[in-house]
Amino acid sequence: MAKITLSNLRHSYLPAPAGPSDYALKEIDLDWQDGGAYALLGPSGCGKSTLLNIISGLLTPSEGRILFDGQDVTDLPPAQRNIAQVFQFPVIYDTMTVRENLEFPLRNRRVESAKIAQRVAEIATMLEVEDMLDTRAAHLSPDNKQKISMGRGLVRDDVNVVMFDEPLTVIDPHLKWKLRSKLKELHQRVKATMIYVTHDQTEALTFADQVVVMQDGEIVQIGTPVELFDRPQHTFVGHFIGSPGMNILPATVTDGRVTFEGQPVAVEGAVKGEGGRTELGVRPEFVSLSETGLPARVSKVSDVGRHAVIEAMVGDTPVKAVIGHAEVEQGAQVHLAFRPDQTRLYRDGWITTEAMQ
Amino acid sequence: MRTENQRAWFFVLPVLLLVAFNALVPIITVVNYSVQETFGNNVFFWQGLDWFEQILRSDRFHAALGRQFLFTFLILIIEVPLGIVVALSMPRKGFWVPICLVTMALPMLIPWNVVGSMWNIFTLPNIGLLGYFMNDVLGINYDMTQQPFSAWVTIVVMDVWHWTSLVVLLSYAGLVSIPDAYYQAAKIDGASPWKVFRYIQLPKMKTVLTIAVLLRFMDSFNIYTEPFVLTGGGPGNSTTLLSIDLVKIALGQFDLGPAAAMSLIYFAITLLVSWLFYTLMTKDDAK
Numbered sequence: 001m002a003k004i005t006l007s008n009l010r011h012s013y014l015p016a017p018a019g020p021s022d023y024a025l026k027e028i029d030l031d032w033q034d035g036g037a038y039a040l041l042g043p044s045g046c047g048k049s050t051l052l053n054i055i056s057g058l059l060t061p062s063e064g065r066i067l068f069d070g071q072d073v074t075d076l077p078p079a080q081r082n083i084a085q086v087f088q089f090p091v092i093y094d095t096m097t098v099r100e101n102l103e104f105p106l107r108n109r110r111v112e113s114a115k116i117a118q119r120v121a122e123i124a125t126m127l128e129v130e131d132m133l134d135t136r137a138a139h140l141s142p143d144n145k146q147k148i149s150m151g152r153g154l155v156r157d158d159v160n161v162v163m164f165d166e167p168l169t170v171i172d173p174h175l176k177w178k179l180r181s182k183l184k185e186l187h188q189r190v191k192a193t194m195i196y197v198t199h200d201q202t203e204a205l206t207f208a209d210q211v212v213v214m215q216d217g218e219i220v221q222i223g224t225p226v227e228l229f230d231r232p233q234h235t236f237v238g239h240f241i242g243s244p245g246m247n248i249l250p251a252t253v254t255d256g257r258v259t260f261e262g263q264p265v266a267v268e269g270a271v272k273g274e275g276g277r278t279e280l281g282v283r284p285e286f287v288s289l290s291e292t293g294l295p296a297r298v299s300k301v302s303d304v305g306r307h308a309v310i311e312a313m314v315g316d317t318p319v320k321a322v323i324g325h326a327e328v329e330q331g332a333q334v335h336l337a338f339r340p341d342q343t344r345l346y347r348d349g350w351i352t353t354e355a356m357q
Numbered sequence: 358m359r360t361e362n363q364r365a366w367f368f369v370l371p372v373l374l375l376v377a378f379n380a381l382v383p384i385i386t387v388v389n390y391s392v393q394e395t396f397g398n399n400v401f402f403w404q405g406l407d408w409f410e411q412i413l414r415s416d417r418f419h420a421a422l423g424r425q426f427l428f429t430f431l432i433l434i435i436e437v438p439l440g441i442v443v444a445l446s447m448p449r450k451g452f453w454v455p456i457c458l459v460t461m462a463l464p465m466l467i468p469w470n471v472v473g474s475m476w477n478i479f480t481l482p483n484i485g486l487l488g489y490f491m492n493d494v495l496g497i498n499y500d501m502t503q504q505p506f507s508a509w510v511t512i513v514v515m516d517v518w519h520w521t522s523l524v525v526l527l528s529y530a531g532l533v534s535i536p537d538a539y540y541q542a543a544k545i546d547g548a549s550p551w552k553v554f555r556y557i558q559l560p561k562m563k564t565v566l567t568i569a570v571l572l573r574f575m576d577s578f579n580i581y582t583e584p585f586v587l588t589g590g591g592p593g594n595s596t597t598l599l600s601i602d603l604v605k606i607a608l609g610q611f612d613l614g615p616a617a618a619m620s621l622i623y624f625a626i627t628l629l630v631s632w633l634f635y636t637l638m639t640k641d642d643a644k
Contacts, residue, residue, distance in 0.1 A: 058541050079547040091542040093556045104556075108547035152546060 009064035039208035084153030390617035440524025473586025505595035531562035
């Protein structure tokens with residue numbers, strides 16, 4: 001177990017990167033606390049797998065250092081970093097039995113047999129695969145194969161970090177749930193630092209204590225799932241997390257007053273800074289229908305069962321709202337109210353209102 | 358998933374007809390010859406299984422069969438490991454891939470009798486490049502037209518030159534189908550290069566290697582053209598492999614009956630050994 005520090009990390013796949021756009025990872029400074037459950041969340045191509053491969057040592061970063069408990073491991077190969085990684089597609093050794101698969105990382109490190117037998121038995125119990133230990137791994141179903149891949153990562157008790165690279169992609173939806181809760185449970189039992197890479201917000205939010213949101217090779221926010229939902233630091237986070245995502249609406253600011261489509265809108269606190277592109281951010285959950293407020297025309301209604309999601313045009317701008325179902329019909333003229341303490345202003349993408357005390 | 362629909366067989370019918378005319382009917386003709394004796398003029402006498410007995414007891418057949426097994430054994434034991442090693446050392450991506458592939462495929466594109474002629478000219482003592490080099494530069498007494506050992510070395514090296522590429526290309530196809538994650542996982546698991554080969558590369562190459570071994574076995578066991586052009590079966594009978602002997606009996610001596618019996622025995626052996634190879638190499642998969 002170890003605390004992992006990334007300092008001034010940058011990476012480019014090009015031999016001679018010129019501008020910032022040539023970097024797959026731009027300037028990353030980050031501490032992963034010992035024993036934490038982290039998720040690395042971002043859309044495809046945002047650099048999260050690059051970051052993961054740099055931590056595991058499969059890639060050497062162009063610039064910057066990686067420290068495990070203060071010790072520089074930047075130039076160490078994966079085998080010497082004492083890490084485990086579970087890949088998107090299950091990697092199992094076809095010709096071996098399940099038991100031999102689980103023993104493999106330990107045998108390669110010349111661990112004594114008694115210890116190996118004990119660890120394999122423990123892991124098999126945790127993963128509930130005791131009854132398949134002597135079957136050929138090639139004959140397992142995909143979810144069991146992925147379990148064995150995970151098992152190979154967890155079988156060593158000295159790993160610094162266990163990393164998961166979108167491990168549930170090939171798993172059937174109904175088994176995803178099971179494996180995900182299994183993982184969470186495993187984390188609580190083994191207390192290893194775990195990093196879980198995914199582009200699926202549900203997976204990230206259910207697994208992790210801390211979620212690191214990435215976009216275009218940059219970290220935009222680190223926080224608990226609640227923090228990410230409640231107060232996104234960047235419009236990208238607001239939009240990416242939540243279903244539907246946050247409404248991001250063009251707004252103008254004059255003398256600290258915010259107007260949207262010509263109407264004044266109350267925001268959570270004082271507006272800082274000036275200039276730049278300003279946008280309002282409000283989650284559809286905090287937009288309601290009211291007697292007064294922004295006049296709008298309902299353009300879409302989709303009832304999802306427990307509630308309805310409507311889209312209403314305020315002037316030329318669509319605004320989404322989550323309301324009780326069957327309250328309005330398409331084409332209805334309504335008024336929308338934004339809950340002031342949940343309405344934030346973003347300047348050039350970053351939050352610029354002070355939090356309400 | 359197993360489907361119970363048998364209608365697919367209808368699609369096989371045209372092929373079956375084709376195979377009947379180009380394989381089954383000729384084989385039946387051979388069976389017909391193998392139980393009769395003829396002195397020409399299209400007059401045949403019933404002979405029963407005499408030819409089979411005669412062939413199976415003949416020292417000449419035993420010797421040719423022994424040479425045939427020795428030849429096939431030698432080329433398999435050289436070509437398969439060599440092919441795997443070459444495939445492993447070929448680049449997986451980049452500029453050199455097509456160049457390597459085409460270079461590898463080149464020997465296989467040359468007609469067999471041309472290969473024989475090429476090697477004949479190449480290895481003739483004092484005239485051929487290799488023959489000259491061996492005798493006059495290295496001072497090694499090498500003459501494939503006079504010495505059985507030299508002749509054997511030459512036909513084996515010629516076959517290795519001609520056909521190792523097949524094993525290389527098939528193994529390579531198996532290798533490139535392995536996702537990177539396997540190699541990355543092996544690195545993280547601390548596997549040595551030997552273990553990577555043993556537990557990742559070899560299992561993934563197994564299917565194509567089975568095909569490679571089968572093809573190389575059948576081709577080398579039935580080989581005719583190249584050694585015939587190179588040595589004509591000589592010196593003496595030292596490189597007279599089964600098919601060369603068969604042609605000598607059938608066309609040289611015009612003993613159609615014994616030749617037919619011999620080809621059936623020959624065919625049965627090829628079939629039996631191929632079946633053995635296939636069963637042994639795939640038996641793990643059934644478990």
